[in-house]
Amino acid sequence: MYALSLLDKSPISSGESAISALSNTVNLAKRAEELGYRRFWVAEHHGGTELASSAPEVLVSWILANTSSIRVGSGGVMLQHYSPFKVAEVFNLLSSLAPGRVDLGVGKTPGGLPKATAALQAYRAAKPDFVEQLSDLTAFLDNSAMAKVGEALAFSGPRPPVTADRFLLGASPDSARLAAAHGWNFVFAGHLNGDPGNLQLSLDTFRKQSGGKSAILALAAYASENAAHAAVQISELxxxxxxxxxxxxxxxxxxxxxxxxxxxxxxxxxxxxxxKPSVLHGTPESIHEELARLSKAHGIEEFILEPPAVSADERLASIELLARRPLSAAA
Structure with missing residues (x-):
């Protein structure tokens, strides 16, 4: 049994504007809710012209306002750029606006070109240590009423009735171990690192270190009624x-x-x-066969699927085809 969720990076197609790309993402989220996907995540990328989502927390708030039941979150906030206190404030506020519907996913990479990274970190005295940042963020989220900063107590409010679910994005056993040590869920970025040995070791590490919890596996996936058409679309990427x-x-x-x-x-x-990017592609039946195989082999209970950077209509058609089966029990 496995559930399906979605990650969208708001790709800007040739001849399209960022406004259109963001509108396409919101429309995809609305349709995902109608189809029964568990969660819808948006990404963070800086300094490029091909992806429109540079501030996931802003896009998350807009999608929350335009949907009513699907979980919405970041996949993820690039924590090295920000104060953990501020990230806790933002997601406590989002969780107060939409209790029980917010996910906080964080990543370690900069998510952009070097000059964009330098601009984001221009006022930092030193590059932050990610492990320390994650520890601080966990403390702020756990103790939103009063969290200690040095010798002072700071309120990272508002205090939501249900805090955001927490996910660490990574593609290594070290990331899996870090997630388990801080009580975070772990999402293995299979769309970025598809090495089977690394996948197995990372998932086993998280399961062992977290006391038996199952990680989420993120994959790029594209479905079409015609397998040959899917292959042609992917061959151009x-x-x-x-x-x-x-x-x-x-x-x-x-x-x-x-x-x-x-x-x-x-x-x-x-x-x-x-x-060539690693994209699971074919008919919806063949894709679900592969997801079922991965679920059985690795104990995966949820997949986060990223539609590749094809047209908005193609991305929409793909998620509709994959939703033919009940998504809460797709296997």
Whole structure:
């Protein structure tokens, strides 16, 4: 048995505006609610022109106002840029506006180009330690009435009747271990790292460290009535992985973006590899067969599916096809 949820990054198609892309995301969330998806998440990306969602908490609030029952959240807030106290305030406020419907997902990566990262962190004296940030954020969320900051007590209110559910996004055993240590749910980013061995080890680590809890698996997925059509759509998608001379590597949607990332990072030498993204695709029946296999093999009770950057109509059609079966018991 497994449930399905969605992640949308508000892709801006060629000839489209960010306004249209955000409108498409809201429409997708409304339809997802009608179809019975469990949750709808939005992402955080900075400094690029191909994705419209740079402030997930703002988009979350708008989607909450335009829906009535589906859980809505961030997939995720890039915590390294922000004060944990402020993130707790924002999500306590959202949870007070829509009690029982808010998810807080956080990630470790910067989610953008180097200059955007520098601008976001311009007023920090030093780069924050993610583990310390997650610990502080957990404390603020757990003790929203009074949380300690140094020697002072601060109120990270309002105090919601139900706090946001918490999810740590990652793709390694270390992330799984960190999530379990702080009492957070763990979402394995299978759409970013599909290595089977790493997946197995990460999921096993979380289950063992959390006392038996099941992680959520995030995947990119695209369904069509015609398997050949799905294959053609996916064949046109590309990612460009840039390897910098300092050992850093980042995947981006276009070659010129990969080159710009290297330039902004000040790399003297770099190389770029063109790759095919990992997208589960085919008919809805074949996709559910694979989800059922993964669910059985790894004890997965919920999948978060990301429609790839195809047209808005294609993304909508895909989630409708995958919802043919009752989503609370899709297997």
């Amino acid at each position: 590309k990612i460009f992985k840039v390897f910098l001379d300092n050992g850093q590597s980042v995947s981006l949607g276009r070659r010129d973006q990969a080159e710009e990332f290297a330039r902004q990072a000040g790399a003297k030498e770099y190389c770029i590899e063109e790759r």
